[in-house]
Amino acid sequence: MGIINIGKIRIKDPLILAPMAGTTTLPFRSICHEMGSSYQPTELVSARSILYSGLDKSMCYLMIDREKEGISCIQLFGSDPKDFEYAIGKICEDERLKDVDIIDINMGCPVPKVVKTGAGSALMRDPKLANEIIRASVKVCQSYGKELTVKTRIGYEDEDKDNGKAEDFIKMLSQSGAGLIAVHGRTRNQMYHGEADIDALARMRRACEGSGVPFIANGDIRDFSSGRKMLEMTGADGLMIGRAAQGNPWIFRELAGVFENEEKDIEKVTFEERKEMLLRELELTMRYKDENIAVREMRPSMMAYIKGMPGAAALKVRLCAALTYEEVKDILWTV
Ligand SMILES: Cc1cc2nc3c(=O)[nH]c(=O)nc-3n(C[C@H](O)[C@H](O)[C@H](O)COP(=O)(O)O)c2cc1C
Numbered sequence: 001m002g003i004i005n006i007g008k009i010r011i012k013d014p015l016i017l018a019p020m021a022g023t024t025t026l027p028f029r030s031i032c033h034e035m036g037s038s039y040q041p042t043e044l045v046s047a048r049s050i051l052y053s054g055l056d057k058s059m060c061y062l063m064i065d066r067e068k069e070g071i072s073c074i075q076l077f078g079s080d081p082k083d084f085e086y087a088i089g090k091i092c093e094d095e096r097l098k099d100v101d102i103i104d105i106n107m108g109c110p111v112p113k114v115v116k117t118g119a120g121s122a123l124m125r126d127p128k129l130a131n132e133i134i135r136a137s138v139k140v141c142q143s144y145g146k147e148l149t150v151k152t153r154i155g156y157e158d159e160d161k162d163n164g165k166a167e168d169f170i171k172m173l174s175q176s177g178a179g180l181i182a183v184h185g186r187t188r189n190q191m192y193h194g195e196a197d198i199d200a201l202a203r204m205r206r207a208c209e210g211s212g213v214p215f216i217a218n219g220d221i222r223d224f225s226s227g228r229k230m231l232e233m234t235g236a237d238g239l240m241i242g243r244a245a246q247g248n249p250w251i252f253r254e255l256a257g258v259f260e261n262e263e264k265d266i267e268k269v270t271f272e273e274r275k276e277m278l279l280r281e282l283e284l285t286m287r288y289k290d291e292n293i294a295v296r297e298m299r300p301s302m303m304a305y306i307k308g309m310p311g312a313a314a315l316k317v318r319l320c321a322a323l324t325y326e327e328v329k330d331i332l333w334t335v
Contacts, residue, residue: 002259004214004237006179007147009071009101013259014038014238015252016182018218019075019104019151022300023246027284030068031277032245036252038238039071041151044106044120047078047087055094062091063288066099073102075151077109079118079129081136088137092144102179103141105133107152110188121188124156124165127172138177149180151218151240154200155187161200167207174208181208182240185219196220202234216240223251227258247304249277271309275332278305282325292323302328 003012017024017032017040029040045058055062064072074097076087084105091097107130109120116122123130134150141148150173155166166187173181183204185196196219205215217236221227222244230239239258245251250269257264281301285294302319306312318331 002237004180006102006149006214009147009179011038011071011238014214014216015255015258016040016216016238016240017245017252018182018184018240018242019043019106020242020246023304025285025297026063026065026068026288027281028249028301030065030284031281032249032252033069035249036256037241037245039073039102040069041073041075041102041104044075044077044109044114046119047076047083048080050076050087050090051083055090055097059096060288062097064097064100066101071101072099073104073149074100075104075106077106077114077119078133079123081129081132084133084137085140088140088144088146092140092146098144100146102147102149103137104149104151104182105137105178107150107173108184108188110153110191115188121153121156124152124160124169124188127169130169131172131176134173134176134178147179148177149182150176150178151182151184153184153186153188154197154204156189158187158189161187161197161203166200167203170204170207171211174211174213178213180214180216182216182218184240185217198230198233201230201236205234205236214238218242221255224254224258224263227255228261231258247274247278247301247307274305274309278302278332279325279329281305282328286325291325295323295325295328 004014015037017037019041021043024043045061066072088103106120107123114120138148155161160166185201201217214237216238217230217234218240221230221239221241227239282298306315322328
């Protein structure tokens with residue numbers, strides 16, 4: 001059991017939903033929050049696109065709702081401190097976004113489109129620039145009373161996690177003014193392959209020991225026992241959960257006792273409950289989007305909810321062709 005402080009924000013037993021492009025929409029984030037996640041960053045948004053095109057173009061990703069999400073957190077990516085300064089200022093001045101609590105900087109995205117601009121995980125190869133970005137961002141955040149956090153990986157090249165480079169990077173982060181460090185236990189080169197390296201995460205945790213900056217471990221936490229193992233082996237202050245929450249926001253309920261090592265006796269989620277949750281997420285999505293855009297954008301999420309159901313393959317084909325809420329509902333309840 002533990003309490004972390006991200007600047008002035010206090011969180012008991014942090015269970016954080018990992019940012020996931022295409023998944024962590026406001027409706028899904030609110031559902032996860034209801035289930036027990038402490039906070040939920042938005043998916044990554046380009047700081048430069050905010051500079052060049054303003055906020056409106058990215059508003060569907062930036063949208064936050066403190067009432068439904070508790071603590072709100074917007075994730076930005078980029079490679080120029082000036083872009084971050086501008087984007088954070090713009091966010092904090094905007095009527096729709098000014099209540100944001102945390103700005104998170106992405107230093108872990110492995111996607112070539114992002115890496116080749118020097119952003120995301122490419123920043124692990126340029127600690128000096130990464131440091132400048134954080135310092136510049138912290139300054140703007142402080143002037144608006146916001147917190148600044150960073151999400152990264154255990155290295156760029158596979159060797160980095162063993163040759164001290166990744167540890168140096170984490171140490172730098174812990175001295176840069178960031179209020180929390182979340183680390184995905186894979187290198188950039190691993191992308192999403194192989195297993196998260198828990199021993200490497202434990203070393204990263206030790207690298208920032210004593211700094212007072214909370215360390216959050218991420219990667220392959222699927223259930224109570226993998227969450228427990230992650231905490232015990234890394235000594236992390238909190239856990240971040242990504243793919244295991246897709247179609248399964250109940251994971252946060254399951255992990256509720258993980259800090260005390262008290263597994264709650266929770267009934268298995270039924271297929272009916274999963275279908276109902278899918279429809280609920282769709283309904284919430286339709287509050288922000290036109291019905292057929294909402295149905296189309298919910299497709300990946302729908303696939304996650306129906307995973308493992310009897311007849312899932314046929315269901316998938318029919319759901320992918322659906323264009324309205326009623327169609328989705330009929331398809332789900334005729335199975
Ligand atoms: C579809 C998908 C989209 C992702 N998008 C982001 C993102 O926008 N920002 C980010 O920091 N990480 C992103 N990630 C990485 C996750 O936040 C997380 O670090 C990774 O999935 C490992 O955690 P897990 O094993 O619990 O899924 C994404 C991962 C997936 C699978």
